[in-house]
Amino acid sequence: MGMSWKNRFVIGLTLFSMFFGVGNLIVPAFLGATAGEQVWMAFAGFAVTAVLLPVAGMAAVARCGSLERLTGRVHPVFALVFSVLTYLAAGPLLAIPRAAGMSFEMAMAPFLDSRLLDWFRPGYSLVFYGIAMLLAWKPERLSDKLGRITGPCVLTILTLFVIGVIFYGASSVSGEPHIFYGNDPLGTGLAKGSQTQDAMAALCFGIVLGMNICRKGVSDRRNLTRETILAACFTGLLLTAVYAVLTCAGAMEGSQNPEAADGIAILSGLFGRIFGVPGSALLAALFVLVCLNTCAGLLSCCSAYFHNLVPGVSYRRWILLFSAIGFLAVNTGLDRLPDLADPILGILYPPAIVLIVLSFLxxxxxxLKGLYPLTVGLTALLSLLGNMTLAGVWLPGISEGIARLPLYRQGYAWINGAVTGILLSLTFSLLPQKRGNTRKENVE
Structure with missing residues (x-):
């Protein structure tokens, strides 16, 4: 039995709230501001990696039943290592600490004397993680909070912003695009969309989204898969609409404020022009809400996964542990944890894309023989070596070869591994059977 359309809206809004973090706000706004006349070509590339891939990732995991089953098509050891690294890098090492840090910088720092920041940060982050834990305390009820309370609040502010942009007046998009957009707007848009890391997050969200769908009365596997894909499609449409508005608004602001340094400056200028003095408070509230949503979603998903992996440690203990890591990262020397997570995600991202694509073949x-081990394995190997080379870790005889591969300069050298893996798999499948097998058949 499927869900009612009302429940589908709530589940879809829950998933949207889990995806839509601070990066999803500032990246499209800055893209619009810097792409100039190439804005919509850049937006097309952005939509592929920031919308299409995450939706496909949710669908891939739903069709397989879990992330472990999808990655298990490569090898059980790969499934364990990939899943653990994905959950750790996307959650407690990256987004969970950044959520509190970014929301503090937007909600508190502008209104405080710089000398007081170190005094207020611990108290703020303690309250922030306390609220995030309350939202995530019961994973099967996450939709009751994100889908019915915080998510609608985010949509309300975004709706006010859209209305303000319309009445503010659409300036013509002008100005020369940044050199990267001028040379390759589509490719730059693809790279900017990858910065949201939503394709990786999509692989993590299925575990908790499924709990919330089941709580709405869906029990059989087929309907669960269908409802998950419907929620992903709804989220994709909503994300596309919001990104389009943010990109358009960023293009308008960029033509009037070409000196803006980043997406935060673009949004601050827009909210100030549209709403006046209250604009700063409204933008701060929006930042806090989206950070709370993504933090609660990742706390819930990461805790549920590691509880399943290590049943001896309860779900709520995992929540406490990951919240403590986030608190320490924001307030102590662990603030460089995100610097560790970024390269890990950069290495995992290409094999994740290949896994998603292969699942739809x-x-x-x-x-085909060895399709997943060969294709994903070679992709992961080239992704690792390519990222090491780009980071300046030079391996004699290897790095030179990596640097000569097609698409290396664009950051897509791993595509060579994916194509090679598919061709090898096809070749092995077309080879005749071993002679021993043929003789055995003849004897029989």
């Missing part, structure tokens, strides 16, 4: 292709 038709049945005959799925039966």
């Amino acid at each position: 038709p049945g005959p292709c799925q039966r």
